[in-house]
Amino acid sequence: MSSTDTLNRLAAVIESRLPAHGGNPDASYVARLLHKGPDAFLKKVGEEATEVVMAAKDAEHGGDRIKLVNEVADLWFHSMIALAHFGLSPADVVAELARREGTSGIEEKALRKAQAREANED
């Protein structure tokens, strides 16, 4: 079983919890967050991102590395709820990573700066 399969299955469950698909806020955590709207799930994304940073800092000082895995899982999960709300999926994120594959961040930033300079000269 691949990690992509797991992400795709979870994405399908999250999609099934959308209000438009009849997700029940009384029976499902995902449906409840989606029903509350973007402020609710984006707040969770922000909280989970902070928890990732804290767990990584703990791990840096000899803390439990598994805590970092758990916090990243929470962050991915809540980010997937945000993606679903906007009609997007992990496949869209993977496609973007694939598009970037092999392009150094340094190279990409230099290209962006050159393009911005050209645009300013126009």
Ligand SMILES: N=c1c2ncn([C@@H]3O[C@H](COP(=O)(O)OP(=O)(O)OP(=O)(O)O)[C@@H](O)[C@H]3O)c2ncn1[C@@H]1O[C@H](COP(=O)(O)O)[C@@H](O)[C@H]1O
């Ligand atoms: N992967 C997850 C998952 N990860 C975390 N959580 C829930 O996310 C919630 C928020 O995590 P926190 O650590 O912030 O806990 P908390 O303090 O209780 O949070 P809040 O009170 O602030 O909401 C917890 O209630 C966790 O149980 C998840 N809930 C569901 N899933 C997946 O989503 C599927 C659908 O879930 P339902 O929509 O609930 O059926 C499940 O079958 C799972 O595969």
